[in-house]
Amino acid sequence: xxxxxxxxxxxxxxxxxxxxxxxxxxxxxxxxxxxxxxxxxxxxxxxxxxxxxxxxxxxxxxxxxxxxxxxxxxxxxxxxxxxxxxxxxxxxxxxxxxxxxxxxxxxxxxxxxxxxxxxxxxxxxxxxxxxxxxxxxxxxxxxxxxxxxxxxxxxxxxxxxxxxxxxxxxxxxxxxxxxxxxxxxxxxxxxxxxxxxxxxxxxxxxxxxxxxxxxxxxxxxxxxxxxxxxxxxxxxxxxxxxxxxxxxxxxx
Amino acid sequence: xxxxxxxxxxxxxxxxxxxxxxxxxxxxxxxxxxxxxxxxxxxxxxxxxxxxxxxxxxxxxxxxxxxxxxxxxxxxxxxxxxxxxxxxxxxxxxxxxxxxxxxxxxxxxxxxxxxxxxxxxxxxxxxxxxxxxxxxxxxxxxxxxxxxxxxxxxxxxxxxxxxxxxxxxxxxxxxxxxxxxxxxxxxxxxxxxxxxxxxxxxxxxxxxxxxxxxxxxxxxxxxxxxxxxxxxxxxxxxxxxxxxxxxxxxxxxxxx
Amino acid sequence: xxxxxxxxxxxxxxxxxxxxxxxxxxxxxxxxxxxxxxxxxxxxxxxxxxxxxxxxxxxxxxxxxxxxxxxxxxxxxxxxxxxxxxxxxxxxxxxxxxxxxxxxxxxxxxxxxxxxxxxxxxxxxxxxxxxxxxxxxxxxxxxxxxxxxxxxxxxxxxxxxxxxxxxxxxxxxxxxxxxxxxxxxxxxxxxxxxxxxxxxxxxxxxxxxxxxxxxxxxxxxxxxxxxxxxxxxxxxxxxxxxxxxxxx
Numbered sequence: 001x002x003x004x005x006x007x008x009x010x011x012x013x014x015x016x017x018x019x020x021x022x023x024x025x026x027x028x029x030x031x032x033x034x035x036x037x038x039x040x041x042x043x044x045x046x047x048x049x050x051x052x053x054x055x056x057x058x059x060x061x062x063x064x065x066x067x068x069x070x071x072x073x074x075x076x077x078x079x080x081x082x083x084x085x086x087x088x089x090x091x092x093x094x095x096x097x098x099x100x101x102x103x104x105x106x107x108x109x110x111x112x113x114x115x116x117x118x119x120x121x122x123x124x125x126x127x128x129x130x131x132x133x134x135x136x137x138x139x140x141x142x143x144x145x146x147x148x149x150x151x152x153x154x155x156x157x158x159x160x161x162x163x164x165x166x167x168x169x170x171x172x173x174x175x176x177x178x179x180x181x182x183x184x185x186x187x188x189x190x191x192x193x194x195x196x197x198x199x200x201x202x203x204x205x206x207x208x209x210x211x212x213x214x215x216x217x218x219x220x221x222x223x224x225x226x227x228x229x230x231x232x233x234x235x236x237x238x239x240x241x242x243x244x245x246x247x248x249x250x251x252x
Numbered sequence: 253x254x255x256x257x258x259x260x261x262x263x264x265x266x267x268x269x270x271x272x273x274x275x276x277x278x279x280x281x282x283x284x285x286x287x288x289x290x291x292x293x294x295x296x297x298x299x300x301x302x303x304x305x306x307x308x309x310x311x312x313x314x315x316x317x318x319x320x321x322x323x324x325x326x327x328x329x330x331x332x333x334x335x336x337x338x339x340x341x342x343x344x345x346x347x348x349x350x351x352x353x354x355x356x357x358x359x360x361x362x363x364x365x366x367x368x369x370x371x372x373x374x375x376x377x378x379x380x381x382x383x384x385x386x387x388x389x390x391x392x393x394x395x396x397x398x399x400x401x402x403x404x405x406x407x408x409x410x411x412x413x414x415x416x417x418x419x420x421x422x423x424x425x426x427x428x429x430x431x432x433x434x435x436x437x438x439x440x441x442x443x444x445x446x447x448x449x450x451x452x453x454x455x456x457x458x459x460x461x462x463x464x465x466x467x468x469x470x471x472x473x474x475x476x477x478x479x480x481x482x483x484x485x486x487x488x489x490x491x492x493x494x495x496x497x498x499x500x501x502x503x504x505x506x507x508x
Numbered sequence: 509x510x511x512x513x514x515x516x517x518x519x520x521x522x523x524x525x526x527x528x529x530x531x532x533x534x535x536x537x538x539x540x541x542x543x544x545x546x547x548x549x550x551x552x553x554x555x556x557x558x559x560x561x562x563x564x565x566x567x568x569x570x571x572x573x574x575x576x577x578x579x580x581x582x583x584x585x586x587x588x589x590x591x592x593x594x595x596x597x598x599x600x601x602x603x604x605x606x607x608x609x610x611x612x613x614x615x616x617x618x619x620x621x622x623x624x625x626x627x628x629x630x631x632x633x634x635x636x637x638x639x640x641x642x643x644x645x646x647x648x649x650x651x652x653x654x655x656x657x658x659x660x661x662x663x664x665x666x667x668x669x670x671x672x673x674x675x676x677x678x679x680x681x682x683x684x685x686x687x688x689x690x691x692x693x694x695x696x697x698x699x700x701x702x703x704x705x706x707x708x709x710x711x712x713x714x715x716x717x718x719x720x721x722x723x724x725x726x727x728x729x730x731x732x733x734x735x736x737x738x739x740x741x742x743x744x745x746x747x748x749x750x751x752x753x754x755x756x
Binding site: 006007008009010012013014016017030031033035088091092093094095096097098100102103104105106109110113114184185187188191192203206207209210213215218219222223225226229230234 | 515517518519533598599601602605606607614618649692697708715724726727729735738
């Protein structure tokens, strides 16, 4: 009964939200820059604008995927290095914090000129992904049960065997968790990267529609961004759960 | 004073099977138990037989599926409302951001009464923690935290004291010491007490009566009086009578 | 102290790489300048940076405060009222999945191209993690304490005040750390787009004028602020965790 109650509340909440949106938009209660739900839906129904959104999504997703891949490989690799070489750890940890603090808007112009307009979104996506994957891989590798380590060492396992048979596997759930969170950051990086002059992408559409006062299109695009981020997050959550089940993770 | 009566009490739960169907399983009962004023009763039984459920029903934390739970002829909620119920669990359940003194003050704050001037000091002495009034739970050992938890349960001089394996998380040596501490504390006010434990020795050492529950669904299998005089000593635990009673009860715990 | 300096080797390495890249590529100073030029500008003209840095810091902290206050209030309200919890969840879910930075254009159109958009953007970014973390924290008091309070006959309000709210402090500390980490960066993006003051605007303006050393100096300063806030809030989070160590 509790569960149906919560579901009902959720459904009611959604209904209120959507209804409120439509009403406020139509009545213009929040000004001209707050469109009604129907105005936004009409953008999706409009063939050329839908095609624009599809094309832009493809372009942005390509950058996101590239940045994601680079960020994950680098992040995990450097974390592995930090794990295997204790003396490098402190410095690499500090580096990761610093990388995370890098203002994307500062990197943007520099990258545009040095790396080109096309790769900037991917590069800006890679940066936060690197940090998040570095952190989660470090935490994951570190989290292998010390008792299990002891068991393996007593059985005569080499360092490499301990790594492959225990630590790397134990790190998988944490890595997936990092990948999940990194999806959102990758999107942000790519979109902001596009603001610096990328030829196409959802960020470009957002910027143009903002500057040209095309409010329904602006909102429609932002919703598409949200939907993509949410789906990616959902898929990665499923992947994380599958990984945890496969590893047989038991808490405590 | 607190006189407890459980009449025809059962408790069933709904749970989901692996196939997703909902089925009901009987955790407890039917149970008929009476506990007189000032009695110290120990409840023992195999894991999962419903001991904690009995405690939760008496505490008013749960409702029976059928039957009645009465304390002085009224539902447990009444005793709650009179702030006459004390409870301590295996987890100390102390508020980590409060000091020992402040934790002991909590029942008074909730009841909306000012703690009488020396009462907190009394409780600290009762717990044997003089000098630790301003310590936080993080600074105390497991045994010390449990002592605070029990002292807190007794703060408002409850008519009924409920203990759910209060020493389960402690090592054997500390546990034995805490058993004697509990008896000393209990003798001060002699509230009606129900204690759940896995240790037969602990039950025989502390209680006036030991109830043995069967496996799920738990029913009373044996109701033994413990004839030893109080206060009980470590020497008692070495006598033949003690061992005999403990062995009998242990035998009762074997599956039927 | 020695440890700290020792740990800075990757940063020094990066600075070295930067220096080498500039010299090797032979970029003119309107494309990229070496780290030395940036440092020199920072040291010789601190005044040029000061008011901008202050603006960014003030707005980042103000946005942090407002966002967290609102997040906490809503979490408390949702705890007290189940209906409200149901109503706010889809709203929170929807907005939390949209990166705030992408929302800045929307906010800008709603509230105008001024500095209040910056405040709202930072507040919005900190609002959601605070709401989510606090909602969880309120519902995770130490083991069995909820039961103890029921037995002590505590009212709903007493339970909130004496148990749930203090129990949510570690969650609040985490939300503070998460929010602080990104508050400067969000403020920076907003300033860049709104051009209404702060280090982001300084960056945008000096970039347009090809004063690269100053522009990079502004971003270096923003980075320093970001890291400082992160370290400070992380220390707070650890202190709180220390206090709550005996929660089970």
